[in-house]
Amino acid sequence: MSDSADAIVIGAGVIGSAVALELARGGRRVVVVDKGPAAGAGSTSSSSSIIRFSYSTVDAVLTAWEAAALWHDWEGHLGASDPDGMVRFIRTGMLIFHTPGDNTARIERLWNDVGIPYEHLGSDELAQRWPGFDIGAYFPPKRIDDPAFADDATGRLTAIFEPESGFIDDPALSARNLAYAARRHGVQFRFHTEVTGIDVRGGCVHGVSLEGGEQLRAPVVVNVGGPHSGIINRMAGADAGMRVGHRPLRQEVFTVPAAAAMTLDDGFPATADLDLGQYIRPQVGGTWLVGGTEPECDPLHWVDDPDHFDEYPTVEQFEVNMMRVARRVPGFGIPHRPVGLAALYDVADDWVPFYDKSDIAGFFMACGTSGNQFKNAPLAGKFLAAIIDHEAAGNDHDESPVQFTGARTGRTINLGAFSRRRSPSATSGTVMG
Numbered sequence: 001m002s003d004s005a006d007a008i009v010i011g012a013g014v015i016g017s018a019v020a021l022e023l024a025r026g027g028r029r030v031v032v033v034d035k036g037p038a039a040g041a042g043s044t045s046s047s048s049s050i051i052r053f054s055y056s057t058v059d060a061v062l063t064a065w066e067a068a069a070l071w072h073d074w075e076g077h078l079g080a081s082d083p084d085g086m087v088r089f090i091r092t093g094m095l096i097f098h099t100p101g102d103n104t105a106r107i108e109r110l111w112n113d114v115g116i117p118y119e120h121l122g123s124d125e126l127a128q129r130w131p132g133f134d135i136g137a138y139f140p141p142k143r144i145d146d147p148a149f150a151d152d153a154t155g156r157l158t159a160i161f162e163p164e165s166g167f168i169d170d171p172a173l174s175a176r177n178l179a180y181a182a183r184r185h186g187v188q189f190r191f192h193t194e195v196t197g198i199d200v201r202g203g204c205v206h207g208v209s210l211e212g213g214e215q216l217r218a219p220v221v222v223n224v225g226g227p228h229s230g231i232i233n234r235m236a237g238a239d240a241g242m243r244v245g246h247r248p249l250r251q252e253v254f255t256v257p258a259a260a261a262m263t264l265d266d267g268f269p270a271t272a273d274l275d276l277g278q279y280i281r282p283q284v285g286g287t288w289l290v291g292g293t294e295p296e297c298d299p300l301h302w303v304d305d306p307d308h309f310d311e312y313p314t315v316e317q318f319e320v321n322m323m324r325v326a327r328r329v330p331g332f333g334i335p336h337r338p339v340g341l342a343a344l345y346d347v348a349d350d351w352v353p354f355y356d357k358s359d360i361a362g363f364f365m366a367c368g369t370s371g372n373q374f375k376n377a378p379l380a381g382k383f384l385a386a387i388i389d390h391e392a393a394g395n396d397h398d399e400s401p402v403q404f405t406g407a408r409t410g411r412t413i414n415l416g417a418f419s420r421r422r423s424p425s426a427t428s429g430t431v432m433g
């Protein structure tokens with residue numbers, strides 16, 4: 001059996017659903033194929049869903065700032081209200097502790113340029129605003145089996161506070177909201193359906209093969225397979241034309257009771273604590289999410305096969321994370337057992353995503369999202385639609401990259417910044433981007 005569409009999107013995560021919505025808005029007949037059970041059930045469901053603007057390049061900062069406006073007016077962006085519930089943007093602000101050699105000076109220059117508000121906090125002000133913190137500086141981060149972990153602080157922290165950041169209260173629901181809006185534009189979603197091959201002939205994509213032998217035909221195929229996107233690029237032979245690589249990285253995130261007077265309701269901010277190698281973000285219901293920021297002392301767990309990795313958090317990483325939290329927040333009560341998850345980032349070599357075409361005509365990609373692109377999903381859908389339209393109009397996105405104008409700022413985002421052929425971008429080399 002063979003069926004046809006104008007575009008096939010592989011993956012119904014938050015980014016795949018956003019891509020499908022924007023392609024359908026452009027008048028295309030779109031089919032989304034996902035081997036999972038529902039929109040957002042892949043790595044999106046594990047996301048910490050932090051919305052922040054602390055990136056190392058102007059295009060990345062503008063992208064996050066523009067995308068935030070779409071989350072603020074979610075119903076306006078979707079053009080409808082999902083009867084199954086709508087996600088909410090919850091504003092917390094973002095606290096970033098200074099560390100030696102960090103890139104906060106560059107971030108501040110970019111924020112000044114874009115017009116993102118922030119303030120400097122000296123040690124006294126930091127201690128006064130959030131008295132629950134131990135504001136000792138312990139850099140560099142250490143494992144707990146390192147005797148130096150117990151060393152006294154070498155100084156006192158200072159920070160920048162940016163008030164517009166926050167998080168989305170339910171990442172999987174955000175993908176379902178996008179899928180709801182996409183269906184209203186005629187998008188067809190096929191779940192429990194695995195893509196097993198990409199039909200490439202004469203340097204052009206013609207469609208995909210599904211498990212069971214069915215063929216789906218379309219002149220446009222978009223790879224939004226999250227941690228599986230490397231496999232899908234290889235299926236198509238699209239990996240050969242990439243100058244920057246990408247691969248899955250296993251991550252653990254823990255849910256813990258917040259310390260007293262440091263909950264969301266108390267105004268506790270999302271906190272990037274690169275001094276100890278962790279982030280803490282408040283959660284609805286008096287808890288925190290705690291994750292890592294890839295400090296040099298923590299081994300990186302690269303995964304060869306994204307279908308086979310340990311989905312449960314380890315006691316070892318739990319103990320490291322909990323001791324780090326307890327160091328920063330002396331009033332924190334370490335839980336008796338790990339509650340959390342293990343999931344995969346799809347990490348690009350420079351921690352910058354690919355929103356791009358490929359060397360195969362009609363085959364596009366939105367991947368390499370490096371643990372930091374949930375926030376950009378609604379705009380990523382618009383990026384892919386713009387790139388696909390640009391190519392359909394006879395342009396070459398490699399030669400003349402799309403210059404995307406942001407509705408919030410009127411500023412131009414050079415989508416060449418997300419090219420598979422870029423020279424690796426100068427970033428923090430971590431999830432911070």
Ligand SMILES: Cc1cc2nc3c(=O)[nH]c(=O)nc-3n(C[C@H](O)[C@H](O)[C@H](O)COP(=O)(O)OP(=O)(O)OC[C@H]3O[C@@H](n4cnc5c(N)ncnc54)[C@H](O)[C@@H]3O)c2cc1C
Binds near residue numbers: 035043194253344
């Ligand atoms: C633990 C964790 C914390 C994070 N925290 C943040 C954060 O705080 N802020 C932020 O901005 N970003 C964060 N991210 C990153 C963000 O969540 C991801 O970039 C984003 O969710 C990726 O969405 P996606 O649609 O590309 O992929 P996914 O949600 O992974 O969707 C891919 C889909 O493709 C399907 N698929 C794969 N292979 C096939 C196939 N062969 N056939 C059919 N279907 C297939 C899968 O079933 C899946 O549903 C985090 C990620 C993780 C894992």
